[in-house]
Each structure stands twice: as structure tokens, then as C-alpha cells.
Amino acid sequence: MVTSRRVLVLNGPNLNLLGKRQPEIYGHETLDDVEAQCRGVADKLELTLDFRQSNAEHELIGWLHGARETVAGIVINPAAYSHTSVAIMDALAACPCPIIEVHISNIHRREAFRHHSYVSHVATGVICGCGTQGYALALHRLAALFEKADQ
Ligand code: DQA
Numbered sequence: 001m002v003t004s005r006r007v008l009v010l011n012g013p014n015l016n017l018l019g020k021r022q023p024e025i026y027g028h029e030t031l032d033d034v035e036a037q038c039r040g041v042a043d044k045l046e047l048t049l050d051f052r053q054s055n056a057e058h059e060l061i062g063w064l065h066g067a068r069e070t071v072a073g074i075v076i077n078p079a080a081y082s083h084t085s086v087a088i089m090d091a092l093a094a095c096p097c098p099i100i101e102v103h104i105s106n107i108h109r110r111e112a113f114r115h116h117s118y119v120s121h122v123a124t125g126v127i128c129g130c131g132t133q134g135y136a137l138a139l140h141r142l143a144a145l146f147e148k149a150d151q
Contacts, residue, residue: 005046007142009038009135010060010066011053012079012088018104026104027131034132041136045143057085064091073142075135077102078084082117089118098145100138103128 011031014021019030029037042049050071054060058083067074074097081088082103093098099122106129107114120126125141127134131151 002011005143005146006048006050006062006071007042007073007075008071008079008138009035009049009051009139010028010063010074010076011051012060012077012081013055015077015079016053016055022044029079029132031133034135037132038135038139041139045139047143049062057081057087061087064088064095071097072146073097074099075102075105075138076100076119076123077135078119079086080116082107083114083118084118086118089122092119093122098142099106100124101126101128102134103140104131104134105129 004088015031018026018034019028031053031063038049038051042068054063059117060078074092075100076092078088078101082101087088101117101119101123107117109129124145
């Protein structure tokens, strides 16, 4: 059953290394810091969070299949799979809820191969280049969409 304010926050490959990996691009905050920020925002917005990370495409897809009938919204940073994975795009397309794609860095200012995201084809909205604050912005957007849907 879809729980009305339940949100899945999904993180793709290498985001477990946040804070250690290329800090000049991704900053010094760890994924635990990002989760703590998200939980703080979710509490204020009265959202229930399921926050996950995997380096494995099949695991991310399995979680998306599970989310289809259980969550009201998805925030996803698909990381490198944004640029390669038709399978993740298809799994998201099978989710009826709003989807906000987040990238910490501005992918359009980086290498050409990062300029295209398969996930953007099925995302409701895209936030990039706002650092880790992008996750909080995405949660605010979902909360606003839930409010609109309730009216
Ligand atoms: C990223 C951008 C991707 O191009 C990259 O592969 C990542 C992180 C970001 O958050 O800026 O791993 O999604």
C-alpha cells in the first residue's frame, strides 16, 4: 500500500564514498551527513524517509520495484547510472509517483558524457549543481506536490 508521505531517497554507485571521493567536485560531507540533513528536513515536512545507497544496478532496480506500490515519491541520485542505464530509467517509468533526480555537481558543466541522463527522460523534476542541498530541495518539492495532490 502507498503510504501517503513516504519517500524513497536512492543513491547510486560510489556515493558511499562521498566526502572522500573528489571533494573538489562533491564536497566534504559524507553520505551519512546527507542522510542526517534529509531526516531533519523530512521531520519538518512530516515525510517518512527510506534512505538507501547501492553500487549495484540490480539492487537499485529491485528497490524501485518495491517502491512502486509503497512510496508517494522518489528522490534519486543515480550517479554514473544516470548516463548509462536504460534499465533504471525503465524501472522509474514503472513507478507512478513523482520522481526528483538530484546531482550534487552541475553535470552540464562537466564532461560531455555527463550531459545526458536517461533518468531525466522520466523524472518529474531535476536538480543539479546545488551541492548536497539538492536533496533537501527535492524533498521540499515532493512535499509541495503532495500538498497539491491533497487539495
Ligand atoms: C553525480 C554526477 C554523475 O555524473 C557522477 O557519475 C556521480 C555523481 C552527482 O551527484 O553530481 O557519481 O550524480
